Amino acid sequence: MNLFKSTVGRKILMAVTGLCLVGFISVHLIGNLSVFAGPDGINAYAEHLHALGPLVWVFRLIMLGLFAVHITFGVQLYLENRAATPDSYAVQKSLVTTFSAKTMVFTGLIILAFLLYHLLHFTVQITNPDISAHNLALDAANRLDVFTMVTKSFHNAFIVLVYIVAMVALTLHIFHGISSWVQTLGWSTGTSQDKVTAIGKLVAIAYGLAYIAIPLLLLARIVK
Amino acid sequence: MDLTLHVWRQKGPQDKGKLETYPAKGISSDMSFLEMLDEVNDGLIKSGQEPIAFDHDCREGICGMCSQVINGRPHGKQEGTTVCQLHMRQYNDGDEIFIEPWRAKAFPVQKDLIVDRTSLDVIMQAGGYVSCHTGGVDDANALLIPKPTADYAMDAAECIGCGACIAACPNSSAMLFTSAKVAQLAALPQGKPEARKRVLAMTQAILDEGFGNCTNHYECEAACPKGISVKFIAKLNREYLKTMMPTSTGA
CATH class of the missing domain: 1.10.1060.10 (Alpha-helical ferredoxin)
Structure with a gap:
């Protein structure tokens, strides 16, 4: 199919899957912020999620598909683009592009590595078994104690550092992503271009700050 | 004004090519960038050296032949102009200028600053x-x-x-x-x-x-x-x- 081979088709696939993944991190962020509401917030949230049963696995398969498409074509396009530029200039100058746009494949791979760690940490729970919800006592309302797992994890400076590095990479990644999907889908016009790009960058920074706030505020004991 | 040029020299498509340094002395600020190169080439020819090969045609900014990246910027530092419409008044005495051909796999260098x-x-x-x-x-x-x-x-x-x-x-x-x-x-x-x-x-x-x-x-x-x-x-x-x-x- 042309969509999977064409230069524009793959660009559109990157934008659409990227947008879906931004949708995912939006919902995930709202869920995560419930940690600030204490055990009744995040433990109740976790229980509701698990109560969805098979739907959780449907959702996980969709996510796997989105990641597979986004990563496969992202790496493929990167390799093609590198092959198209075999020689560099003695004087290399960027006019308007951003650090974020130039490092998409690298920040993407950092996010992938983090994703695997994050799943082992909070989903499979094998990186820190002593403070994993599976091994902790249930909370007062007989729910898995996700709250204690999260807060204790983020009292560990090393884990916090890993999360912050990953969230900086995520912010850089979506800084370019959120500001350029409108162009890719062909919706931008000459006059809207700058505004759309600027709004995209602001939204990305807002996501980054919110995501980084969680481990940082827990580490600093500002939120308990 | 006197300038120092670092120009990409490449004998042919198979040659590896490298940057060579040339002085450009007594350049008038009224010259276009291509006229400056003409002057330098004049000197090279007189001293028995191979002149710098570069593409050019209309010299009025509409043909798109002048494929030069000047100090890391295609067509030089002036916005919205081709190299022939870039004038030496944009530069100062003593400036160092790097001149390279377009670089892309799809644009193989034919000679010096000329790409296919x-x-x-x-x-x-x-x-x-x-x-x-x-x-x-x-x-x-x-x-x-x-x-x-x-x-x-x-x-x-x-x-x-x-x-x-x-x-x-x-x-x-x-x-x-x-x-x-x-x-x-x-x-x-x-x-x-x-x-x-x-x-x-x-x-x-x-x-x-x-x-x-x-x-x-x-x-x-x-x-x-x-x-x-x-x-x-x-x-x-x-x-x-x-x-x-x-x-x-x-x-």
Whole structure:
């Protein structure tokens, strides 16, 4: 199919899957912020999620598909683009592009590595078994104690550092992503271009700050 | 003014090539950049050396031949101009200037600052035209085109095919060039019948010719001597998406 081979088709696939993944991190962020509401917030949230049963696995398969498409074509396009530029200039100058746009494949791979760690940490729970919800006592309302797992994890400076590095990479990644999907889908016009790009960058920074706030505020004991 | 030039010298397509340093002495600020190179070449010829080979034709900013990256910027530091319209008053006495050819896999260097841009012609041959019967010329204004549409098509048609967009692109993508042609023709009634075929064929030619993929860096727009907007790339993407929709004739 042309969509999977064409230069524009793959660009559109990157934008659409990227947008879906931004949708995912939006919902995930709202869920995560419930940690600030204490055990009744995040433990109740976790229980509701698990109560969805098979739907959780449907959702996980969709996510796997989105990641597979986004990563496969992202790496493929990167390799093609590198092959198209075999020689560099003695004087290399960027006019308007951003650090974020130039490092998409690298920040993407950092996010992938983090994703695997994050799943082992909070989903499979094998990186820190002593403070994993599976091994902790249930909370007062007989729910898995996700709250204690999260807060204790983020009292560990090393884990916090890993999360912050990953969230900086995520912010850089979506800084370019959120500001350029409108162009890719062909919706931008000459006059809207700058505004759309600027709004995209602001939204990305807002996501980054919110995501980084969680481990940082827990580490600093500002939120308990 | 006296300048120091670092110029890419390459004997032929197979040669490795390297930067060579030449003094440019007594350069007048009224000269164009190409006239400055003419002066330097004069000196090289008189001293029995091989002159610097560079492409040039109209010397009035419309032919798009002068394929030089000057201090890391295609067509030099002045916005919206080709090298021939760049004047030495933009530079100061004692400046060091690096002059390199366009660099992209699809633009092999032929000699010194001259690159082969046949790949752009191949993209044009893939769909940068409208098919029509030859014969009597239509009456002027027999086919009415709204002024905003005509202006839009004219803005896209300003592209001179110099290749600065590719030279500036971190991916060596020819998307701005291709989009200018696709948008110009798709906007006009004469181009609409072949719009679907055109966008598919021309974007395929981009990859076939060894250009990279567009990832929205927008370096192309900033480097374009004619100020072609990346809004035409959005238009090309729209035209591509349209090819996935059913047509009214059911094709």
